Amino acid sequence: MSVRLCVLGSGSSGNATLIVAPDTRLLIDCGFSGDEIAARMAGTGAAWESLDAVLLTHTHQDHIRATAVRACLEHEVTLFCHTTHAAQLDGRRHFRKLVAAGLVKTYDSLVPFKLPGGAQARALPVPHDCPRTFGFRLEFHGEHGHPRRVAYLADLGHWTPALTESVGDVDLLAIESNHDEEMERNSRRHADLIERVLGPYGHLSNRQAAEALATLRAHDRVPRQIVLLHLSRECNLPRLAYRAANQALGQRSGTAIFVTRQDRPGSVLEV
Template sequence: MRFASLGSGSKGNATLLETSQSCVLIDCGFTIKETERRMARLGRSPSDLEAILVTHEHSDHIKGVLPLARKYKLPVYCSYGTAEYGQLRLSHHWRDLVLGTVVDIGGISVMPVAVPHDAREPCQFVFRYQKKTFGLLTDLGSITPFVREHYRQCDALLLECNHDKQMLADGPYPYSLKQRVGGDWGHLNNQQAASLLAEAEVGHLQHVVMAHLSEKNNTPALARAAIEPMLANSDALLSADQEAGFDWLDIA
């Protein structure tokens, strides 16, 4: 199993997960043309996809999903609440995901994990294939016991480090947006991300990718300073980029 990012941040998000059996796309916040370009950079095309999975309906995660599904005739898996976006629920592409219930997609075991975020019925995902586990965890404002339980034993983790608390407080956002981003239904700050790792079995982690970093309220250096002390192997720590994403990472 391996994974890669087409891009991560407020301007668009998409992640690829591939096994020897199939390839799936998680979220698509880019146009068809941009998605095709970014996938080609990773040696893949939308025609290689088994399905698209969607975490929630915010535009940086979903705006390209239905156009891509229509062009390439792909099923789209998401919650009922997420499917209320646009015409998705009325489309024959939609497949209902029940949060907390495991589903098999292309031979991959997928657990949709409910998270606290200001969306209709948001989730994140834990993927299992041949005894290896990949956790994708972004776009949540607080870490619940349910989240901690499901992300405790990952072999690789894509983890939100959206903002530094002080940078957010001192930054250019209006007060209402600062409250939203920093609230329990917003986005994880660096210390919250570190706290998840503090209770995880970090000896299993081959890769930890810091994701969804705010361009105005965080820096890779600040995120790394918070996360690195939590890891058994600091060489496992990487950062996802808005433009470049990151290249394929193998889970051995």
């Protein structure tokens, strides 16, 4: 069995990504209602009762919803989060019940930890305006004993050299490409929101994502698959995000680029 990834939805209204591997089934974030996640998973053949874990990147509402936490409780799905997240979520009723049921496990920044089934994860700190925001580097047992590596990086204000080192050998990189900078500056959004999005702890623009990919290319470390995440519906267009990423990769063959959407799941990708 191969490792498969499906972005169930990505954007400011909700984020969740399904990964099905021989050794585990998990979600990265649960930013839709429990029922909405179930409906979006149904097309892939997955369901809440088949999941082993949810990995939480940070506690903004578009990454964790109360009814999704309740679904974790109902179906005995373990939630992995940082200790800071646990403290932030402690006042929420369903989260407290999840803790009481022994279904919350904490991870530390940059320290490898095991997922149910033996897959390995590492939380990668990223610059964002929510305390302790992380991406993930995941390693699964693939077919014929070959490991499959995935990195997921959304909600980050700028790229860092440490990220280049951490994701340089992955097979699939899911990276934020939130906005076109000109569209963002010319939008009707409040000035404070524009400043936040464009700031160093906001969201990665098409240009910044392209520069990150160009950096990986310069190190000869471009993954076979690139997934563009968290596109703004107001201040971006899929073709702009795709074009920026494609130009950054130049004429490199064998690299496929996929653009995700907020309103529906993307393709099921084999890693």
